[in-house]
Amino acid sequence: MLVGGIGELVTNDPSHGPPLGIVHDAAVAIDGDRVVWTGSRATAPEGIPGPSLDLDGRAALPGFVDAHTHLVFAGDRAEEFDARMRGEPYEAGGIRSTVDATRAATDETLLNGARRLAREALRSGTTTLEVKSGYGLTVADEARLLTIAGTVAEEVTFLGAHVVPPECADDADGYVDLVCGAMLDACAPLARWCDVFCDRGAFDGSQARRVLTAARDRGMGLRVHANQLEHGPGAQLAAAGRGGDRGPRDRLQPRDVVHDEHAHRRGPRRHGDGDDAARGRVGGDRRRCDGAPSNRRRPPHRGCPRRPDRDGRSLLGAPRVPAGRPADPHRDPGRRGRGGVSRSRGPEVGLFLAGAALFGVSLVLARRPGIDPAEEEIFRAANDAPDAITLPVRSVMQMGTFGTVPAISAVALLAGKQRLAAALGVGGAAAWVLAKQVKVLGGRSRPEGVLMDVRTREKIDGDLGWLSGHAAVATTIAFTAWPATPRWSHPFLVVGTVTTAFGRMFVGAHLPLDLVGGAGLGMMVSAVARRLLRD
Numbered sequence: 418m419l420v421g422g423i424g425e426l427v428t429n430d431p432s433h434g435p436p437l438g439i440v441h442d443a444a445v446a447i448d449g450d451r452v453v454w455t456g457s458r459a460t461a462p463e464g465i466p467g468p469s470l471d472l473d474g475r476a477a478l479p480g481f482v483d484a485h486t487h488l489v490f491a492g493d494r495a496e497e498f499d500a501r502m503r504g505e506p507y508e509a510g511g512i513r514s515t516v517d518a519t520r521a522a523t524d525e526t527l528l529n530g531a532r533r534l535a536r537e538a539l540r541s542g543t544t545t546l547e548v549k550s551g552y553g554l555t556v557a558d559e560a561r562l563l564t565i566a567g568t569v570a571e572e573v574t575f576l577g578a579h580v581v582p583p584e585c586a587d588d589a590d591g592y593v594d595l596v597c598g599a600m601l602d603a604c605a606p607l608a609r610w611c612d613v614f615c616d617r618g619a620f621d622g623s624q625a626r627r628v629l630t631a632a633r634d635r636g637m638g639l640r641v642h643a644n645q646l647e648h649g650p651g652a653q654l655a656a657a658g659r660g661g662d663r664g665p666r667d668r669l670q671p672r673d674v675v676h677d678e679h680a681h682r683r684g685p686r687r688h689g690d691g692d693d694a695a696r697g698r699v700g701g702d703r704r705r706c707d708g709a710p711s712n713r714r715r716p717p718h719r720g721c722p723r724r725p726d727r728d729g730r731s732l733l734g735a736p737r738v739p740a741g742r743p744a745d746p747h748r749d750p751g752r753r754g755r756g757g758v759s760r761s762r763g764p765e766v767g768l769f770l771a772g773a774a775l776f777g778v779s780l781v782l783a784r785r786p787g788i789d790p791a792e793e794e795i796f797r798a799a800n801d802a803p804d805a806i807t808l809p810v811r812s813v814m815q816m817g818t819f820g821t822v823p824a825i826s827a828v829a830l831l832a833g834k835q836r837l838a839a840a841l842g843v844g845g846a847a848a849w850v851l852a853k854q855v856k857v858l859g860g861r862s863r864p865e866g867v868l869m870d871v872r873t874r875e876k877i878d879g880d881l882g883w884l885s886g887h888a889a890v891a892t893t894i895a896f897t898a899w900p901a902t903p904r905w906s907h908p909f910l911v912v913g914t915v916t917t918a919f920g921r922m923f924v925g926a927h928l929p930l931d932l933v934g935g936a937g938l939g940m941m942v943s944a945v946a947r948r949l950l951r952d
Contacts, residue, residue, distance in 0.1 A: 418467035420445045420477070421458050427478035428455050445477065473904070480544025488531040488569060489562045490552045492518025512552070512580045519552040519562070528565050535569040549612060551576030556600045563607035574610035574640060575601070578628045580619050593624045597631035605635040614642040615654060622654050629654075765944045768896060772940025776884075779934035783859045783883040788867055788928065795929045796864060799922035800872050806923075807874060814920035816894065816913045817887025819849045825894060836949070837901045841894060844946030848893040848939050852886035855938070859883030864928055873925035884934030885927045891917040892939025897946045 426443035433440050444461040446454035454462060497511040519527070531548075538546060548570040550562040559577045566573045577596045585592035601611070611632030615625035619642070629639050641654065782789070815821055822845030829838035861883040865871040895910040902910070918936070921927040927935075 418447050418470060419461060419465045420447065420470045420472060421461065422471035422473050422475075423458070423477045424472070424474040425476040426455060427476070429479065430455075443477070478542075481542050482545040482547075483538060483543045484547050486534075486538075486546055486548050487551060488534045488546070488548045489527050489550065489565045490515050490519050491522035491526060491530065513583060515552050516554055516580075516582060520555070520558055524561065524565065527562070528568065531565055531569045545572065546570040547572040547574060547610075549574040549576040550604070550608070551579035551612075551614075553577075554579065554582040556595070556603050559600055560603045560607060563604055567607060572610070573608045574612050575604045575608040575632070575637070576612045576614070576642075577601070577604065578613040578620055578625070580614060589620070589624065593620070593627055596628055601631055601635055605632070605637055609638055610640055611637040612640040612642060616642065616645050617647050625654055764900075765947050768947070769941050769944035772937045772942075772944065775933055775937030776941065777937075779884070779930045779937060780859055783861045783930045783934065792929050793868065796868070796922050799919055800864070800925055802923055804874075810916060810920045810923055811875070813913055813916040814887065814924075817885075817889075817891040817917040817921075819846075819886075819890065821894070822846055822849070822890065825898075829898075834901060837898065840897050840901075840946040840949045843949065844893045844897050844942050845890055847946075848889040848942045849886055851942065852884060852889040852935060852938060856881040856883065859931075859934065861928075861931070864922075864925055867928075871925045875924045875926070877924075877926050882927050883931045884938060885918075885921050885931045886935065887921050888914075888918050888927075888932045888935025889939040889942070892936045893943045893946065896940055896943035900947065 421444040423443040423445065424441065426440040426445065428438035428440060430438035432438065440455065440457060442458050443456065444458040445452055446462060446465050447467075492515050494511045494515060497514070535546060546569070548566040550559050550566065550573075553559040553562045554577060559575065563573055563575060577600045578593070581589045581592050585595075605611075611629065613620060613625045613628045615622060620628070625641065629641070633639060643654070822842060826838045826842035826845070829835075829841055856879070860881065861867070862880055863877060863882040865873060866880065866882075891914045895914045898910060899907060914936075918932045921932060922929065
C-alpha cells in the first residue's frame with residue numbers, strides 16, 4: 418500500500434538532512450510487513466499494489482522501541498516511588514514486594530494486565546517491546562511469566578536473576594545454582610534473552626558470570642543490568658567478557674548493558690571491539706538514584722551508541738512525559754508543569770502580541786478624523802450586499818453574541834471537555850465585557866453617524882462603533898477552541914468568525930476598523946483563556 422499526504426516524515430536517514438532525515442510532503446510504500454520505499458510524494462513509484470491512505474498532512478515517524486519493560490506483574494510500588502520522590506535512596510528491596518504480589522496473582526490477572534499495558538504502549542507510539550520476567554523467582558513462576566510475556570511481545574527476556582527471593586536470602590549461591598540449572602532448563606525454550614541484575618542488593622560479579630555463562634551455553638542472547646545503584650562490576654563484566662586475555666569460550670558477549678547510571682570515568686572504556694562491539698548501553702537517566710541530579714555527563718563507552726530508552730518506563734503510561742516521571746525540580750523548572758509535561762508558552766505569547774498589535778493599530782487609525790476611502794469602500798461592499806442573504810448571515814452572526822457563550826460552553830461540557838468549557842465560558846464573557854468597557858477609548862461613532870446612506874438591517878444599541886463586541890467574542894471562541902478541537906471543525910470556526918465580521922458590516926453596525934479592534938481584543942483574551950485550558 419502507499420501512505421501519502423504525510424506533512425513531515427521522520428526517516429532517520431541523514432541523506433534527507435540531519436539529524437532526523439525529515440521529508441516534507443512525503444509518502445511511504447509498504448509491502449506486507451516491510452517499508453520498501455520512502456521519499457517525497459511527488460517521486461513515489463507507480464503501480465504500488467494495495468490500497469492508498471492519505472494522512473492529510475499529519476506527521477509520521479518510525480515506531481518507538483522500548484528495550485526494557487516488565488509488563489507481567491501484579492501489585493504496585495507506590496510507597497517506594499513516593500519515598501524516592503522524597504529523596505530517599507532506591508534499594509532493590511522494592512522488587513521483592515512485587516514478587517509477592519505477582520506470585521499470588523492468577524494467570525488471567527497477569528495476562529489482562531500485560532495486554533492492557535501493551536495496548537497502551539502501542540497507543541503511545543511504541544511498536545516493539547522487550548518484556549522481561551523477574552517477578553516470579555521460582556521455576557514455575559518464571560516459566561509462567563515468560564509464557565504470558567510471549568503472548569504480548571516477540572522479544573522476551575528471562576530475568577530469574579533479578580534479586581535473591583526471601584526464601585533463599587541465606588543462600589544466595591544456592592539460588593544461583595537453581596537459576597543456572599532447573600530454572601534455565603525450564604525457561605530457556607520460552608525466551609530469546611537472559612538478563613542478570615549485577616548490583617548492590619542483587620548479584621555480584623561472579624554470580625552474574627555464572628548465570629550468563631549457563632544461559633550462553635543454552636544458546637540464549639545475553640543482557641546485563643548494571644550500575645543502577647552504584648558503580649560496580651556489571652559493566653566490567655560485559656567488557657571483560659568481550660575480549661582481553663580470555664579465550665573465545667570465556668567471552669560472554671552481552672548485547673546490552675542496561676541502566677548504567679553510575680558508569681565511572683575510570684571504568685571500561687569500551688564494551689568490545691571489531692565485530693564484537695557492544696550494540697549499546699540501554700538506560701540511564703542523568704539523575705542519581707537518591708533523587709538528586711547528576712552534575713556531570715558520563716562519557717559514553719567508546720563504540721557504544723546510546724539507545725533511546727530510559728529505564729523501560731519512558732513510553733508506558735505517559736506519552737506526553739519524556740521521562741515518564743513527575744516534574745523534576747532540578748531540571749528546567751520554568752518549563753515544567755504538573756505531571757512533568759513541558760509547557761511551552763510560545764503560541765499563547767505570540768497570539769497575545771499579535772492581538773495587541775491589531776488592537777493598538779486599529780485604535781490609532783480609528784481616532785483619526787474622517788473615514789479612510791479604502792475603509793469606506795470595504796464597508797459599502799458588505800453593506801450593499803443583497804437582502805437575500807440576510808437570514809443566513811444573521812444566523813451565523815449569532816456566534817458573536819453573549820448568549821452563544823454559555824451555549825457553546827455547555828456543548829463542550831457535554832462532550833467531556835471540562836477545561837475547554839471553562840476556557841470558553843470565561844474567555845467569551847471576558848471578551849464581551851471588555852469590549853463594552855474599551856469603546857470609550859476609540860470614541861468613534863457607528864457607521865450611520867459618519868457616513869451617508871447606510872443600510873441598517875437590525876436595531877443597533879449604543880452610539881459608539883469602535884470596537885465590535887461581536888468580533889471580540891467570535892474571535893475568542895475560535896482561537897480558544899482551535900487547539901482543543903478536531904481538524905475537521907476548524908473550517909467552521911474560520912467561516913463563523915469571518916461571517917460574523919462580514920455580518921456586522923452587512924447590518925450596518927460596524928466599520929472595518931471596529932472589527933479589526935474586536936478581533937485583536939479577542940486574540941488577547943483567547944491567549945489567556947488557552948493558558949487556562951492548558952494548565
